[in-house]
Amino acid sequence: MSRVSVEKKVLSENDRIAAALREKFERNGTLCVNFISSPGSGKTALLERTLAGYDPSRRVAVLTGDIQTDNDARRLSRYGFPVRQITTGGACHLDGRMIERGLVDWQLEGLEILFIENVGNLVCPTSYDLGEEARVVLLSVTEGEDKPLKYPATFFRADLMLLNKIDLLPYVPFDAALGHENARRTNPEIEILNVSCTTGEGFDAWLRWLEARRAKRLRPQRVS
Amino acid sequence: MSRVSVEKKVLSENDRIAAALREKFERNGTLCVNFISSPGSGKTALLERTLAGYDPSRRVAVLTGDIQTDNDARRLSRYGFPVRQITTGGACHLDGRMIERGLVDWQLEGLEILFIENVGNLVCPTSYDLGEEARVVLLSVTEGEDKPLKYPATFFRADLMLLNKIDLLPYVPFDAALGHENARRTNPEIEILNVSCTTGEGFDAWLRWLEARRAKRLRPQRVS
Numbered sequence: 001m002s003r004v005s006v007e008k009k010v011l012s013e014n015d016r017i018a019a020a021l022r023e024k025f026e027r028n029g030t031l032c033v034n035f036i037s038s039p040g041s042g043k044t045a046l047l048e049r050t051l052a053g054y055d056p057s058r059r060v061a062v063l064t065g066d067i068q069t070d071n072d073a074r075r076l077s078r079y080g081f082p083v084r085q086i087t088t089g090g091a092c093h094l095d096g097r098m099i100e101r102g103l104v105d106w107q108l109e110g111l112e113i114l115f116i117e118n119v120g121n122l123v124c125p126t127s128y129d130l131g132e133e134a135r136v137v138l139l140s141v142t143e144g145e146d147k148p149l150k151y152p153a154t155f156f157r158a159d160l161m162l163l164n165k166i167d168l169l170p171y172v173p174f175d176a177a178l179g180h181e182n183a184r185r186t187n188p189e190i191e192i193l194n195v196s197c198t199t200g201e202g203f204d205a206w207l208r209w210l211e212a213r214r215a216k217r218l219r220p221q222r223v224s
Numbered sequence: 225m226s227r228v229s230v231e232k233k234v235l236s237e238n239d240r241i242a243a244a245l246r247e248k249f250e251r252n253g254t255l256c257v258n259f260i261s262s263p264g265s266g267k268t269a270l271l272e273r274t275l276a277g278y279d280p281s282r283r284v285a286v287l288t289g290d291i292q293t294d295n296d297a298r299r300l301s302r303y304g305f306p307v308r309q310i311t312t313g314g315a316c317h318l319d320g321r322m323i324e325r326g327l328v329d330w331q332l333e334g335l336e337i338l339f340i341e342n343v344g345n346l347v348c349p350t351s352y353d354l355g356e357e358a359r360v361v362l363l364s365v366t367e368g369e370d371k372p373l374k375y376p377a378t379f380f381r382a383d384l385m386l387l388n389k390i391d392l393l394p395y396v397p398f399d400a401a402l403g404h405e406n407a408r409r410t411n412p413e414i415e416i417l418n419v420s421c422t423t424g425e426g427f428d429a430w431l432r433w434l435e436a437r438r439a440k441r442l443r444p445q446r447v448s
Contacts, residue, residue, distance in 0.1 A: 006230045039262045039346050039375065040367025067347065069373050090377070092316070092347035120374070121347050122263050123291065123316040142366040142389065143264025149293050150344070151263065153314070165366065171395050 014128055017096030021131025028108040031214045032116065034130050036154060037138035038147075039120030042164045044072045045197040046138065047115055051079035053207065059110055063102045064117040065094040072117065082106065093125040094118050112214060122147065126154045134213050139183075140165040141174040148182040155186040160193065160209065167196040238352055241320030245327075245355025252332040255438040256340065258354050260378060261362035262371075263344030266388045268296045269421040270362065271339055275303035277431065283334055287326045288341040289318040296341065306330065317349040318342050336438060346371070350378045358437050363407075364389040365398040372406040379410040384417065384433065391420040 025032045035043045047062060054060060061082040064072040073085035084106075086098050099116065108114075116132065118125040137158040139147055142165060148155040155161065161183045163176065176194065183190050193209065195202035249256045259267045271286060278284060285306040288296040297309035308330075310322050323340065332338075340356065342349040361382040363371055366389060372379040379385065385407045387400060404416050417433065419426035 003230050003234055006227050010227055038264060038344070039371055040364070066374050068376050069370070071370055071374070092345075119347070120262070121316075121345060123343070123345050124348065140264070140366065142364065142392070146293070146295055147263055150290050150295070152292050168366070168392070168395055171392055 011127060014096045017100060018129035018131040021096060021099060022133075024108060025114070025131060025133065026217075028111060029218055030108060030111045030114050031134065031210070031217050032114045032130070032132040033134045033136055033210070033213075034116045034118060034125075034132035035136050035138065036118045036122070036125045036158070037120060038122045038140075038143060041120070041138040041140040041143065042197055043117045043120070043138055044075055046162065046164065046195070047076055047117060048079070049197045049200065049203060050115075050207070050210075051076065051081055053203070054079075054081070056080050058112060060113040060115065061106065061111060062115045062117065063094075063099060065098070065119045067091070067119060088119060092119060092121050092123075093128050094130060095128045096130055099130050113210065122151045122154050126157055133217060134159045136160045136162060138162045138164050139179065141168055141176070141179070142172050145175055145179040145182055148179075148186040152186045155183055155190065158187065158190060160191045162202075162206065163192060163194045165196060165198075166194045166201060167198045235351060238320045241324060242353035242355040245320060245323060246357075248332060249338070249355060249357065250441075252335060253442055254332060254335045254338050255358065255434070255441050256338045256354070256356040257358045257360055257434070257437075258340045258342060258349075258356035259360050259362065260342045260346070260349045260382070261344065261364075262346045262367060265344070265362040265364040265367065266421055267341045267344070267362055268299055270386065270388065270419070271300055271341060272303070273421045273424065273427060274339075274431070274434075275300065275305055277427070278303075278305070280304050282336060284337040284339065285330065285335060286339045286341065287318075287323060289322070289343045291315070291343060312343060316343060316345050316347075317352050318354060319352045320354055323354050337434065346375045346378050350381055357441060358383045360384045360386060362386045362388050363403065365392055365400070365403070366396050369399055369403040369406055372403075372410040376410045379407055379414065382411065382414060384415045386426075386430065387416060387418045389420060389422075390418045390425060391422045 065086045070085040073083050077083040086102050135158045289310045294309040297307050301307040310326050359382045417429050
């Protein structure tokens with residue numbers, strides 16, 4: 001079997017698992033959000049600030065992926081919500097099977113939001129559907145405006161781009177308008193929000209975006 | 225054939241090609257340097273400043289890899305040295321075959337340094353030997369000190385870590401000593417230099433490092 005046909009088989013098996021996960025999330029009214037970015041773009045910091053703002057009575061949970069270490073799970077578990085680390089042991093992305101295993105013995109009924117923090121990698125996670133309802137790509141202003149053009153598949157398949165670390169704009173040669181333009185050239189449908197996990201700028205809009213996606217999920221589908 | 229055995233076959237074929245490339249570089253006295261980092265860590269900016277400092281009479285060349293666009297080759301070709309873009313069209317890393325093709329019709333005889341800028345990805349390029357004499361990993365201070373622990377294979381296999389963007393240290397919560405410590409925990413042999421492509425800090429040491437590696441390459445091997 002050639003390399004390409006093995007890859008196709010792996011992806012089609014993953015699609016089958018992702019479809020079952022998606023059906024489960026829908027049944028439970030859970031909004032599942034898959035975060036993809038380069039290493040160090042601020043996925044964990046974004047989740048920290050997001051969880052810190054939630055009332056403890058809310059039902060949200062996190063699966064966080066890394067090749068090695070459980071640093072992120074330790075950082076995120078401080079906020080009182082269920083968090084589980086998925087250590088891939090070398091794999092450069094999360095896949096549906098890892099999510100399935102990560103959810104074992106978790107009560108999904110009534111879970112409002114499941115955040116999945118993918119392995120830091122702007123390429124490979126893109127090909128793996130995790131059954132998510134929304135895919136969010138983070139780009140930080142220290143990385144350069146050209147990233148949507150250089151990694152088009154990742155931006156093309158995302159629902160939302162969070163342009164992160166905007167508090168650093170005065171210190172780096174990053175043109176935010178050009179960053180937006182490049183993302184929209186790659187994906188005209190992409191939504192974009194500017195945020196800073198340091199100052200909290202943009203977090204109101206980000207939290208509203210999440211609630212709107214959740215409301216859309218809960219609204220009964222019209223049957224024609 | 226299983227996925228793992230296909231991967232093994234691909235890597236062993238790559239090793240064969242890389243060995244032939246290495247032999248060719250050695251024969252021509254060429255120092256080949258493979259740069260690996262996350263997207264946006266500053267590989268292209270580092271090469272721009274490096275090339276800008278070289279006398280035009282020197283014989284250096286660049287192969288630069290990206291999934292899409294020839295932006296980097298256009299940026300780098302301004303300095304008067306041969307530069308060629310390798311567009312992988314989806315692949316998350318460079319491999320030996322791409323380097324072999326990239327070098328077609330280039331005169332290697334007398335080439336002092338060949339810089340290879342890998343696809344921006346802190347995971348996958350690590351597994352692919354390109355026949356290089358030296359492997360350099362860039363970590364920028366905006367990415368967090370934990371990256372060597374989270375991506376251990378990449379730091380373990382590198383000869384040198386360039387801690388980049390140190391001009392931004394006053395604006396980000398990055399502890400440079402801890403960044404060094406984490407790199408050395410992963411790879412006790414790794415050399416480390418702090419650099420800034422904006423201010424030029426650390427460039428003298430970086431250029432000296434390159435010359436020392438080149439001298440080591442040119443020194444005749446003692447036959448016992």
